[in-house]
Structures are given as C-alpha cells and as structure tokens.
Amino acid sequence: MSSTSTLPVPAVTRAGARGWAALAVLMLPTLLVSVDNTVLSFALPSISEALRPSATGMLWIVDVYPLVLAGLLVAMGSLGDRIGRRRLLLVGATGFAAVSALAAFAPTAEWLVGARAALGVFGAMLMPSTLSLLRSVFLDREQRRLAIAIWASGFAAGSALGPIVGGVLLEHFWWGSVFLLAVPVLIPLLVLAPLLVKESRDPAPGPVDAVSILLSLLTMAPVVYGIKVLAVDGFSPVAVGAIVLGAASGALFVRRQLRRPQPMLDMRLFTRPAFSGAIVVNLLSVISLVGFLFFVSQHLQLVIGLSPIQSGLVLLPGLVTMIVAGLVVVPVARRIRPGAVIAGGLVLSAAGYLLVALTGGGAPWGVLLGAFVLLGAGIGAAETVSNELVISTAPAAKAGAASAVSETAYELGAVLGTAILGTIITASYRAALVVPEGLSAGQADAAGETLGGAVTVAGSLPGPLAEQLLDSARAAFDSGVGVTAVIGVALVATAAIVALVTLRHVRS
Known part of the structure; x- marks a missing residue:
C-alpha cells in the first residue's frame, strides 16, 4: 500500500427539518420536569398551609420524586436500550400524565408523597430516552452539540416558565393545579413522537438484571435518608446504618457490573476522564442550583412577602440568562x-x-x-458542555445507559441539594427560633417545624404576638441561608477545579 494512500472517511448524514422537529418534541418532557421542579418550590408555602406536613414531611414531598427517579434512571436507561427508547418514552409519558392528575387532588401530605414517588417511576422512563434519542437523530457532532444546547435550555426554559405560569395558577387556583400542567404538555408528545422520532435500541442488549436494579435503589434511598436524619435530628445509629447500607449496596452494584459480561451499566465508561469529569460537574452544579432555589423561593415569599408571581419575576432574568448562556457557549466551545x-x-x-x-x-x-x-449564566454554560461530553464520549449502542448516568447525576444533585442544603436551613431555623410566650403547645410545635408553619400560626394570633413570631421566624430562617450560601460557593468552586483537572486533555 502506498504511504500516501488514505482510507475513505464515511460521510456523516446531517439532520434535516424532520430532525429538528423531533428535537422540539423531545424537549417536551425536559420542559415538563424542569417546570415541575420550579413550580413545586413556589407551591411549597401553599402546600405547607393546606396539608400541614412536618419539616421532614415537607422535605420528602420535594425529595421523594428525584430520589425514586435517580434510583431507577440507570435501570430505565438500560431498559430503553433493550426494548426501544421511543417505546419507553411513550409509556413514561402516559403514566406521568395520569399520576400527575392524582397528585393534583392529594388530600393529605402522605398521599402527595406517594404520588410523587409514582411520578419518579414514570419520570425515570422519560429522561434518559430523550437525551439518548438525540444521539440517534443528530449524527453530525456540530449539529448534535447545538441540539444538546437547545435540549439543555429546555431545563432553563421550564424553570423560567414555571414561576410565571405557576404564579398565575397559585394566585387564582389551589396548589394542586400546578401538577395538572403535565397533561397539556405530554399529550402533544404522545401524538407526535410516533410520527417524528424513529425507534432506537441497542442491537445486542444484555438480559434484564433484577438484582442490579434492586442494588441501585438500595444505594440511593438509604444514603439520602441517612443524610436527612443526620441534618435534622443529629447523630443516630439509624442514620449511620442507612448510609453504611447504601455504601455497601453501591460497592456490590459496582462489583456486579464489572463481573457481568453484559452489565446494566458499563463501569468502564468512568475510566474516561471526559465522561467521569462531566458527570461530577453536573452533580455539583445541580446541588448548588437546587439548593439556591429551595431557600430563595421561601425567602422571597415568606420573608420579604412577595406573591408567587412576583417571586417568579425576580428569578426570571437569571433563568433567561441560563438559556442564553447555554446557546452562546456552543460557538465558544469550538475554540x-x-x-x-x-x-x-x-x-x-x-x-x-x-x-x-x-x-x-x-x-x-x-x-x-x-x-x-x-x-444561571455559569450553570447554563457548564451544563451544555458537560452534557455534550457525556453523549459524545460514550459508545452509540450504550447511549441510553450513558444518558441515564448523566440524568442520575442531575436528579441525585436535586435530591442532595434539598437534602443537604435544605436540611441545614431547617436545622438552623429550629435551633435559632425563639417562640414568644402566649402560644399553645400545638402552635409552638407547628411554628418550630418550618417557616411556612410559623406563617400559618401567625395568621391565627393577635397582631403584636403574630409580628413577634414572624420576626423571630424570619431571622431564624435567614441565619441558615447565610451558612448555605457559603457552602454553595465551596460546591461550585470544587466543580470548577474538577473540570480543570479531569478535562485538561480534552480538546475543543
């Protein structure tokens, strides 16, 4: 063979109008999940007043959905690779819409927690399917990078839309109306996805591994539960035992994946610095983002006294900036x-x-x-680049599992953002609150649980006593916000260092 001869490079098919229309359809579940997360944060004061959950119950209302979702994402990503990613997407959309209607009419906090858990099961079917299908639609990397930037902007767009739509709903309807948003969003997906999105699956899938699915759940749930108990109630053997159980289950999960000829999750993906570094960046970024939204939504409404829609408008510039940054970073990332x-x-x-x-x-x-x-500017840019790295560095046949790992990092970040930062605020609130004399034992207990509980109790008190309780509760809440903000600085700085170290050999 001549030294000047070269092998032909196959041309990569570029997506046409149908591909971009498919992208619009695949953004619908992404939009929905981010709307749900933001709307729920703004609905928490109304839920607190209506259902009267305890402080732990309030955190579980927020956490149980991303906890179940994160525990099942890898399993569902692998299942989508096996049975078809589009098929799994449609099953998830149908179930999510139905359970959202049940959540909207929850009569108790326990009912709402159960409905949110079921939403996590169906949400786990939605998210890895959307990102992995993008890989099969956009084969050209430049097109795919732009498509992922637009897809990632769906999270920010949903977050921007959520406070506005949610604020209008909460000012005119009951809190359950925010869950009904899923129905009009998912109906177009169910109609258009079969027409625009081709089926995609792994040509040589492994068998369904029930043991690995169980181990993945046993890794996530006990760890988050243990963190909650430690943050709210302090040290206890139960909390430490739960964390140890989660760590042991995680070790067994990794060991099982390494020994199976066709693992549910190929652990060798994590030996690629670009893949593992991008996952860690996603995790730490989302912890900081969700933690910020958790305390700022309550501060704006319950401390400053803004309405839900006014609070949404305060956050709107940051959410729009997140979208713009995600798109602007695409040409920057080429250079x-x-x-x-x-x-x-x-x-x-x-x-x-x-x-x-x-x-x-x-x-x-x-x-x-x-x-x-x-x-928002920083996280919008970082998430676009890191998500593209996750997809581009994984084998095409394992796109579902790789996407699931990325989504798991996102949802685990949402869990930990609330579990760690949220419980630090709760613990600080409970330690700093001074309950004025004149309250009954029941009123004192309710006010000592959450800021929302204090606001509710104050509404039934005479003017001077109510004002005294509110002043103490607001000061106690903000004392925890200051500590949380310092932790947020440390988290984001750590993510930046991880990016510089793990991605130092990755070229633009």
Missing part, C-alpha cells in the same frame, strides 16, 4: 477547551453565591436577582 469553558462559567456561579453569603442571608430581592443572574 476553547471544554475544561476552561466549564471552569470559567462556574466561577461566575460562585460569584453569585458569594453575593448572598456577604449579606449574611438577609438579602434584598435586588441582590438575589443579581446573584441568580450570575449563577
């Missing part, structure tokens, strides 16, 4: 190394948290607006 792009964005996010930390927790709404603009 600058991914590690530098991600680290630069996360420095902006750290500056946003620092603004809140410097106020000691009692930030006015203008400071929170500016802080969220910085946070």
Whole structure:
C-alpha cells in the first residue's frame, strides 16, 4: 500500500427539518420536569398551609420524586436500550400524565408523597430516552452539540416558565393545579413522537438484571435518608446504618457490573476522564442550583412577602440568562477547551453565591436577582458542555445507559441539594427560633417545624404576638441561608477545579 494512500472517511448524514422537529418534541418532557421542579418550590408555602406536613414531611414531598427517579434512571436507561427508547418514552409519558392528575387532588401530605414517588417511576422512563434519542437523530457532532444546547435550555426554559405560569395558577387556583400542567404538555408528545422520532435500541442488549436494579435503589434511598436524619435530628445509629447500607449496596452494584459480561451499566465508561469529569460537574452544579432555589423561593415569599408571581419575576432574568448562556457557549466551545469553558462559567456561579453569603442571608430581592443572574449564566454554560461530553464520549449502542448516568447525576444533585442544603436551613431555623410566650403547645410545635408553619400560626394570633413570631421566624430562617450560601460557593468552586483537572486533555 502506498504511504500516501488514505482510507475513505464515511460521510456523516446531517439532520434535516424532520430532525429538528423531533428535537422540539423531545424537549417536551425536559420542559415538563424542569417546570415541575420550579413550580413545586413556589407551591411549597401553599402546600405547607393546606396539608400541614412536618419539616421532614415537607422535605420528602420535594425529595421523594428525584430520589425514586435517580434510583431507577440507570435501570430505565438500560431498559430503553433493550426494548426501544421511543417505546419507553411513550409509556413514561402516559403514566406521568395520569399520576400527575392524582397528585393534583392529594388530600393529605402522605398521599402527595406517594404520588410523587409514582411520578419518579414514570419520570425515570422519560429522561434518559430523550437525551439518548438525540444521539440517534443528530449524527453530525456540530449539529448534535447545538441540539444538546437547545435540549439543555429546555431545563432553563421550564424553570423560567414555571414561576410565571405557576404564579398565575397559585394566585387564582389551589396548589394542586400546578401538577395538572403535565397533561397539556405530554399529550402533544404522545401524538407526535410516533410520527417524528424513529425507534432506537441497542442491537445486542444484555438480559434484564433484577438484582442490579434492586442494588441501585438500595444505594440511593438509604444514603439520602441517612443524610436527612443526620441534618435534622443529629447523630443516630439509624442514620449511620442507612448510609453504611447504601455504601455497601453501591460497592456490590459496582462489583456486579464489572463481573457481568453484559452489565446494566458499563463501569468502564468512568475510566474516561471526559465522561467521569462531566458527570461530577453536573452533580455539583445541580446541588448548588437546587439548593439556591429551595431557600430563595421561601425567602422571597415568606420573608420579604412577595406573591408567587412576583417571586417568579425576580428569578426570571437569571433563568433567561441560563438559556442564553447555554446557546452562546456552543460557538465558544469550538475554540476553547471544554475544561476552561466549564471552569470559567462556574466561577461566575460562585460569584453569585458569594453575593448572598456577604449579606449574611438577609438579602434584598435586588441582590438575589443579581446573584441568580450570575449563577444561571455559569450553570447554563457548564451544563451544555458537560452534557455534550457525556453523549459524545460514550459508545452509540450504550447511549441510553450513558444518558441515564448523566440524568442520575442531575436528579441525585436535586435530591442532595434539598437534602443537604435544605436540611441545614431547617436545622438552623429550629435551633435559632425563639417562640414568644402566649402560644399553645400545638402552635409552638407547628411554628418550630418550618417557616411556612410559623406563617400559618401567625395568621391565627393577635397582631403584636403574630409580628413577634414572624420576626423571630424570619431571622431564624435567614441565619441558615447565610451558612448555605457559603457552602454553595465551596460546591461550585470544587466543580470548577474538577473540570480543570479531569478535562485538561480534552480538546475543543
């Protein structure tokens, strides 16, 4: 063979109008999940007043959905590779819409927790399917990078739309109306996906591994439960035992995957620095984002006294910035190394948290607006680049499992953002609250559980006593916000360092 001869490089088919229409359809579940997360944060005060959950119950209302979803994402991603990603997407959409209607009319906090758990099962079918199907639709990497940027902007778009739509609903209807948003969003998906999205699956799938599915759940649930108990109630043998059980189950899960000829999750993916580094960046970024939204939505409504829609408008510039940053970073990522792009964005996010930390927790709404603009700009850019790295570095046949790992990091981040940062705020609130004299034992207990509980109790008290309770409750809540903001700075800075180290050899 001549030294000047070259092998022919097969041309990559570029997606046409049908591909971009398919992208619009695949963004619907992404939009829905992000709307759900944001709307729920803004509905928490109304849920607290209507259902009267305990502090732990309130956290479980938020956490049980991403906890179940995160525990099943890898299993569902593998199942989609096996039975068809489009088929799994349609099953998940049907179930999600039906259970959302049940959640909307929950009569008790326990009912709502159960409905949110069922939503997690069907949500786990939705998310890895959407991202993995994008890989089969967009074969050209430049097109795929733009498509993933648009797809990722669906999270930010949903977060931007959620406060506005949710604020309108909460001012005119009961809290359950926010869950009914799923129905009009998912009906177009059920109609259009079979027409626009081709079926995609692994040509040589492994068998269904029930033991691995169980181990993945036993890894997630006990760890998060243990973190909750430690943060709210302090040290206990039960909490430590739960964390040990989760760690042991995780070790057994990894061992089983390494020994099986066709594992549910190919652990060798994590030996690729670009893949593992992008996953860690996703995890830490989302912890900081969800933790911010958890405390800022309550601060705006229950401390400053804004309505739900006014609170949404305060956060809107930051959410729009997140969308714009995710799209603007696409041409930048062609010229600058991914590690530098991600680290630069996360420095902006750290500056946003620092603004809140410097106020000691009692930030006015203008400071929170500016802080969220910085946070959103950084995370929008980082998430676009890191998600593209996850998909592009994994084998095409394992796109579902790889997408599931990325989504697991996102949902685990949502769980930990609330479980760790949320419970730190709750613990600080309970420690700092001074209940004024004149309250009954029941009123004192309710006020000591959550800020929402204190606001509800204050509504039944005479003016001076109510004002005294509210002043104490708001100061106690904001004392935890200041601590949480410092932790947020550390989390985002750590993510930036991880990006610089693990992605230093990855070229633009």
